[in-house]
Amino acid sequence: MEIATAPAKHDSVPLEAKSPFEMRVHLGDDVPDTDVKTALRSGDMGFLHSYTTGSAVDGPGIRLVAWTTACMFRCQYCHNPDTWTLKNGIPVTLEQAIGEVRKYANGLKRMGGGFTLSGGEPLMQARFAARLFAAVKAMGVHTAIETNGFYGEQLSDEELRTIDLIILDVIAFTLEQHKRVTGGMDNSDVIAFAQRLAALKRPMWIRYVLVPGLTDDMEEIDHVAKFAASLGVVERVEILPFHQLGQYKWERLALDYKLADTQPPSNALVQQAVERFTAAGLSAS
Ligand code: SF4
Numbered sequence: 001m002e003i004a005t006a007p008a009k010h011d012s013v014p015l016e017a018k019s020p021f022e023m024r025v026h027l028g029d030d031v032p033d034t035d036v037k038t039a040l041r042s043g044d045m046g047f048l049h050s051y052t053t054g055s056a057v058d059g060p061g062i063r064l065v066a067w068t069t070a071c072m073f074r075c076q077y078c079h080n081p082d083t084w085t086l087k088n089g090i091p092v093t094l095e096q097a098i099g100e101v102r103k104y105a106n107g108l109k110r111m112g113g114g115f116t117l118s119g120g121e122p123l124m125q126a127r128f129a130a131r132l133f134a135a136v137k138a139m140g141v142h143t144a145i146e147t148n149g150f151y152g153e154q155l156s157d158e159e160l161r162t163i164d165l166i167i168l169d170v171i172a173f174t175l176e177q178h179k180r181v182t183g184g185m186d187n188s189d190v191i192a193f194a195q196r197l198a199a200l201k202r203p204m205w206i207r208y209v210l211v212p213g214l215t216d217d218m219e220e221i222d223h224v225a226k227f228a229a230s231l232g233v234v235e236r237v238e239i240l241p242f243h244q245l246g247q248y249k250w251e252r253l254a255l256d257y258k259l260a261d262t263q264p265p266s267n268a269l270v271q272q273a274v275e276r277f278t279a280a281g282l283s284a285s
Pocket residue numbers: 071072073074075077078079080081083119120121148169
């Protein structure tokens with residue numbers, strides 16, 4: 001792999017961020033495309049938006065979270081559109097990424113927490129993700145992935161067993177609604193992945209983003225709930241109320257943000273959605 005001689009853009013940017021809501025762009029632009037291709041094939045290097053420490057909302061306990069860049073969806077409600085592009089992230093060798101987790105491993109174990117890989121969509125960098133999970137699992141640290149599931153087939157059954165918890169972002173159950181929210185993407189692979197995880201008995205949490213006027217159709221929510229309940233492995237459903245923290249990123253990236261005037265859902269609407277999942281027999285909040 002080519003060694004850059006000039007200081008790279010990411011050299012002055014710390015890998016750790018206060019939150020993924022920090023805007024990060026072009027940090028991997030100096031990596032030649034041929035090296036990117038090699039890295040994606042081997043998993044020797046990944047691209048990360050950042051790490052955050054001390055998260056209490058991305059899996060059980062207190063967690064270290066690595067946010068990957070690249071995503072194949074274009075969700076209308078995406079809070080971090082800077083993570084859509086692989087080379088917006090900081091190039092990190094697999095060894096560096098493993099080393100970051102090792103620094104916190106004892107503390108994470110003591111606090112009943114662990115390591116979560118989120119994004120972006122982590123499985124856009126499936127080899128890197130798989131090798132990182134294998135190394136973290138070998139440290140005895142609890143592992144979780146937050147994924148939209150579209151590239152689930154990129155992980156073997158054995159690789160899936162190195163991930164203690166899959167947090168599946170379910171955007172919609174019906175194809176038409178899925179395409180509407182994601183910018184035209186199909187969800188049959190997401191559904192197939194969820195069913196495969198169920199057959200493998202892998203513990204799963206489901207996240208559903210509730211956006212007034214976009215994802216608050218109760219009939220659609222019932223479809224998602226019924227499907228989730230049918231899997232038999234869903235331990236918890238989290239309703240994530242839409243917010244506008246990512247709006248400034250859409251504006252700065254000159255993207256067409258259709259939700260500029262959308263308000264967060266009322267508590268009553270969130271409760272209504274929660275009840276649809278609990279009515280299906282799931283634990284939801
Ligand atoms: S799947 Fe996640 S990262 Fe990708 S566009 Fe949707 S919300 Fe954004």
